[in-house]
Amino acid sequence: MMRNYRNFGSISRRAVMVGGAAAVATRAFGAQGSSALGTPESPVQLRVISDAAYGIAWQASMVPEFNKLYPNIKVTIDPVPYAELLAKIMLDATASQPTYDVIIVDDPWTPQVARTGALLDIRKETAAWTDPGYDWDDFNAAPLEATQWNGVQYGVPLRSNMLLMFVNKTLYKKAGLPEPTPDLTWDQYLEQAPKLVQDTNGDGTIDAWAIDTYFKRDALTPTIWQAILNANGGSLLDKNNKPAFNNEIGVKALKTHIALLKYAPPGGVSHGYSEALQSFRQGQVATSFMWGSVYRNSAVDPKTTTLKPEEVGLQVMPVGSAMAGAHRGIASGTIHAKSPNKQAAWGLLQWFSSKQGEKWHSNALGGFPARKSTLASTPESEWLSPVFKALQQGYDTIEKGKMWRLRHPKSDAVQQVLADAVAAAISGQATAEAALQEAAVKVEKILR
């Protein structure tokens, strides 16, 4: 009996040691032997739905990198155009047997999707599988808050985007203007804009303009107006969730947005994301208010841009009467509450949002990090240093001015109403005052 006990004790100690080592390996290296994370004979199949703007690159580059650590998790990313993404997410998320384990949601969508009960309380439910080195407090507050709703954390920031001001320094120089700094005000910007509409090669034809950004009827066009509104101290809603934009500040912000059109390329009224991006990348506009994450393809990659990193500046949008401007647009990873592969899904999201994953994402794909430690570090690529600086400025500005879209289960309906109003005013079909008045009535009705 004694011998048996000793033997048992000996085996037990060994088992404890082996088990402990396995547990450490599981957390640190992904537990390649764990069935929840797949085995060579029976790999886990993860399905992810994401915006096509980055989903294709993630499938081509991020998934192979992830599989170096987790070879038994097969990831398939379905890229969907942004305009159709929310509807597809909602239709799938509410199905009895949803297709997707991981849902990449845009900034304002968390309340809508979470309300259906489709999202996992990611911080609580994955605690047992989270690496001790995964530092939640290291995230900047603004990107992490994008997937918080009613006190629950539903996701982690994967692509921390924000509206910033892109600057073509060469065109500023040709116009004889100083390079803008983050202290540039809206008044100064609009004063300089006429000089940035110029004939750069002296053939008598205007070939460069001051600005290109969102002007067309698009759900993201109001974000430009809202950034100006917030910079002037205005907000979309008041404390009672009633529209607060239908006032002097709101009208002034919309008139500023409309005024930009005078200095945009011909046909600017029908320009949005793609057109504005092309104008900037082809060196036709001196500035663009655009999502910062396009920086790499606009300033670095010669396959996609005519500009070079030293020509392109990135900073917060001009300063209004209250502060500088920016606007948050975080793409976050969430896990479906009904996913049978929650641990594997968290394996993917945890790695991609970890310090290691963020650094890889920044260096390989130019993805914007959300972690303070990543932004404070020295990036591998030289061009990323000024970008990191601009990002930190952006996060601080966004947090200070609460610069994000409405966070509400009906945020998309509100965004559509704002898109109609802003587009009507920009195209001259309504005055700024009338457009905002009509939008305020509709928004109040939607939120009632």
Place this chain on the structure above:
Amino acid sequence: MSSLKAAPVRTWHSRTERLTDFVSRWAFMSPAGLILLAMLAYPILYTFEISFSELDLSTFTATEWVGWDNYAEVLHDTRFWASLKVTGVYLLLSLPLQIVLGFGIAYLVNVEWAGRGVIRALFLIPMVVAPVVAGGVWRMMLDPLYGITNYVLGFVGLGPYDWLGDPWLAMLTVVIIDTWRWTPFVVLIGTAAIMALPRDIFEAAELDGANWWAKLWSITIPLLLPMIAATFIVRWLGAVKMFDIALAATNGGPGASTQVINLFIYEEAFRSLKFAESAAMAVIVLVGTMVLTAIFLRGSRMLEEMH
């Protein structure tokens, strides 16, 4: 006597035969009928149900009966009426243009000439190009900065025009793209109709000394009128559903100047996630389309009777 006795037997026998025939017919038809009912009627009935209910997005089912509330909301929405007006303008411009161009081209290509078959085959290309691709390509061609259209017009001293930025030109752009896409369909029908016209009437007219114009005005057009009316109805039913071209080329802009009703319904449903209100709009449009189609069909029958 025997013949008197045999009559009820025959009647009974023929009744049994008729019943067997009736049952066997329906037995063969019922699977297809049930599938048709499930595929066609159920979505329509479900749309009706949603339009009178509040839709729970977490289950995608109609929860609370709200009566006419969704309809009242839609009818009080100025954007709904504005998009109906835009649809009306688009239909008024594009349908007559497509019918006149389609039958005109059909008349011209009906003349015997070498290479006619190749031209007819080429006409099919716009119809098979995906609308989103067509919208995108036209968008590039009409771009005020890089597009070939303004470049070419510049040679004859026209332009530059902001095709997608000016509300009226944007509507014209949608009409042009839609006409480019669907006129070949009208040409195909027109060609078949012209080829089916009775030759003897034309021969008789020639003997009477009728010239080209007299034959066209007094014989061809009157004989083609029922077919023109039928083609108009087919195109009307297609055009009233159009939204893909507007989505790809202008996204309803600038402002809401090209936001046709189906684009508005689509956006309200799949972008604003207001499925119940969108269902109400769809029902209103369905009823309106059916009423107008009935009027057009009546007109078409009258034309057939006249000729």
